Amino acid sequence: MLLALALLGQSSGVFVSRAQEDIKAGRYPQAEEDLSRAVAAEPTNWKLWNNLGVVRIQLGESESAIKAFERARQSAPQEAPPYFGLGFAYMKTGDFEKALEAYRGGLAHDPNDVAANQNYAFLLTQNGDFRDAVEPLKRLKSLRSEDVSTRATLIEAYLKAGMKNEGEDEINQLLSAHIATMKEELSLAKLLLADGEGKAAAEILRHAATTWPEAAEPHGDLGLLLMKGQQYEAAVSELGRAAQLGPNSAEYALGLGEALLRWRHDPVALQYLLAVQTKFAKVPLYEFELGLAYYYLTQYPLALKEFENVAQEQPKSSQVQYLLGGTYQALGELDKAEDCFRKAIALKPDEASYYLVLASLLKKVHPADLAEPVGLSEKGLALSPDNVDLKLLLASCYQTQGRLAEAQALLEAVVTSDPDFRAAHVALAQVYFRQKRVKDAEQQESIAAKLEERKQSEISPWGPGASRAPEIPDAIIEKGSRGASRRTHENK
Secondary structure (H helix, E strand, O other): OOOOOOOOOOOOOOOHHHHHHHHHHHHHHHHHHHHHHHHHHHOOOHHHHHHHHHHHHHOOOOOHHHHHHHHHHHHHHOHHHHHHHHHHHHOOOOOOOOHHHHHHHHHHHOOOOOHHHHHHHHHHHHOOOOHHHHHHHHHHHHHHHOOOOHHHHHHHHHOOOOOOHHHHHHHHHHHOOOOOOOHHHHHHHHHHOOOOHHHHHHHHHHHHHHHOOHHHHHHHHHHHHHHHHHHHHHHHHHHHHHHHHHHOOHHHHHHHHHHHOOOOOHHHHHHHHHHHHHHHHHHHHHHHHHHHHHHHHHHHHHHHHHHHHHHHHOOHHHHHHHHHHHHHHHHOOHHHHHHHHHHHHHHHHHHHHHHHHHHHHHHOOOOOOOOHHHHHHHHHHHHHHOOOOHHHHHHHHHHHHOOHHHHHHHHHHHHOOOOOOHHHHHHHHHHHHHHHOHHHHHHHHHHHHHHHHHHOOOOOOOOOOOOOOEEEEEOOOOOOOOOOOOOOOOOO
């Protein structure tokens, strides 16, 4: 934001007149020359020095502009413009500390200068001094109450400063004033969401969806946010409305498909995805979601077709390789499954779940050679130390290898952190029996039996006795597409 020129004085005669004409015409080099002659004639005229500084800012000569503004300040220390000029010049050079000091000095003389308050607040927020930025932003709000961007910045400053109550009150004031456009409310919601303020963002999106009920964007953005917060039923409602209002939006249509899958309404998700196939069949995320629906419903041949298509379009997607491997495993093509799992690890070596599925597969295929499954499980646990599935698998390998103390330690940690994990109690009972700790083993068997009695009636989506495909970790499709994630817990 450029500084406004102060009114040029007339005491330097022809130089000042020519400088005025030069400035109006944008001839800043000539204006600088004329003003330099003017200040030579009137070296104590602060307005001339100030305007010389402004012209030098226009010319990109920040260092020489600072010298001019300093002369103006020295000539008139009670005047605010030279301080503001110094602040702007120091800001251009990246010296934020001196810029802040200059703006503070100027605002002490003229606290209601709009540009100065804007620049001062900007510098404070850039420094992370959000609490200090509140005061200049409040002044700006009082000077320009209709300026939504100022009020949005004030909200952000309140929240980042930990002043939650003030931030929420400011949001309510802004929404009650009805001065923000739909675009401005959506922008504010995105800003707050980027700052990790999901609750405040949701409040604004709900207001926008109520104020503009026939617009797709508020409903769609609210639905996507609700899905991120695992409020799947509400997300489906909002995304369904957005898909109706904006039927050509792939983002909202496929967001609805993802929400249905996350909500575990797999048959409905499949029905919906097939209904919109004509519009979105060529979108990679559509093929991914359709494959996912087939995968969850154990229609593995159909899932395989979709995942293979996506893999051709996104060969560097670790998630797709992971799902391909799971599908091949469910179809009994274990060599292909192993190859896909290895590719997934190579593409994303920091995903613990990939080590889990490969180690589990290798343990089943080569039960007599557990060196690699153990190594993979240990790598996975190093990435995710609280992963109970990896602990259970590694404990099983240790038990087979006769490393009973290590298996015991892992399993005891699991049942302590997750006392309802029936499989861990069963495995721990086996270890105790091998250690001749019969009483402890019987106690674990008793716990497992009670858990079996009260376990939920939910049936695994793979069905009894079916080949189980691996669970899906929280991951995304690469190349910018939003991936669907899902965790299917083992029955306990």
